[in-house]
Amino acid sequence: MPFKHYHADGTLCYIEIRSVMIMKDILLEYNPKLIIELGTYLGGFVRYILDWRGTITNDEMFRPKIYTWDFVNMLSDDNRKIFREKGVIIVTEDLFDNSILLKYLLSLPVKKFLFVDNGCKEHELHLYSACLNPGDLMGIHDVGTEVILDRVKGPLAQFDEHPVSVKKLRHTKNDGGCYTRIYERKNWIGKSKPPEVI
Numbered sequence: 001m002p003f004k005h006y007h008a009d010g011t012l013c014y015i016e017i018r019s020v021m022i023m024k025d026i027l028l029e030y031n032p033k034l035i036i037e038l039g040t041y042l043g044g045f046v047r048y049i050l051d052w053r054g055t056i057t058n059d060e061m062f063r064p065k066i067y068t069w070d071f072v073n074m075l076s077d078d079n080r081k082i083f084r085e086k087g088v089i090i091v092t093e094d095l096f097d098n099s100i101l102l103k104y105l106l107s108l109p110v111k112k113f114l115f116v117d118n119g120c121k122e123h124e125l126h127l128y129s130a131c132l133n134p135g136d137l138m139g140i141h142d143v144g145t146e147v148i149l150d151r152v153k154g155p156l157a158q159f160d161e162h163p164v165s166v167k168k169l170r171h172t173k174n175d176g177g178c179y180t181r182i183y184e185r186k187n188w189i190g191k192s193k194p195p196e197v198i
């Protein structure tokens with residue numbers, strides 16, 4: 001399976017290219033103010049986000065802020081420098097540690113995209129997804145391989161699958177495959193209530 005490919009600058013990206021391109025369309029339309037990636041690895045996906053972010057506006061103030069999490073920093077010197085120059089916040093922390101910073105960021109009242117692409121995605125979905133606000137988007141990678149949807153029914157009950165995800169990310173057998181799904185946090189209605197953040 002073509003799970004990985006190289007960004008034009010040579011950085012290995014551990015996400016299949018078709019999923020990346022569909023996420024681009026969704027993100028450019030949604031225009032989040034905050035993008036949070038769980039699982040930086042070599043920084044491949046962040047390199048793409050920086051490309052797209054550059055097309056939104058030249059004004060740094062109006063560009064989405066990017067955070068990326070990993071428990072080790074494996075970035076090349078070049079990528080570390082580029083991330084620093086472009087204001088990407090690199091957080092080196094074990095996501096098993098019930099991160100207060102992450103919960104705080106996820107609960108902020110701004111449009112967000114959370115991308116779950118770290119080592120134990122089902123666990124992080126249980127820990128963190130409920131902190132997102134209604135309307136926020138969440139991408140999950142490795143669906144069907146590492147993330148078995150039946151096992152994350154609980155956290156996903158508060159989400160609807162994004163229409164573009166249903167249409168494009170599920171039907172790609174002839175295009176090299178997609179292992180990503182995008183979800184949108186539902187409104188807090190009925191008995192559901194805002195999550196406790198800390």
Ligand SMILES: C[S@@+](CC[C@H](N)C(=O)[O-])C[C@H]1O[C@@H](n2cnc3c(N)ncnc32)[C@H](O)[C@@H]1O
Pocket residue numbers: 012013014015037038039040041042043044045046069070071072093094095096117118119120
């Ligand atoms: C598949 S890679 C991410 C690929 C990356 N998003 C890209 O664009 O190429 C998964 C990453 O999750 C990190 N990871 C695994 N378990 C973690 C944990 N408990 N906390 C933080 N990061 C973790 C690994 O170190 C690894 O770099």
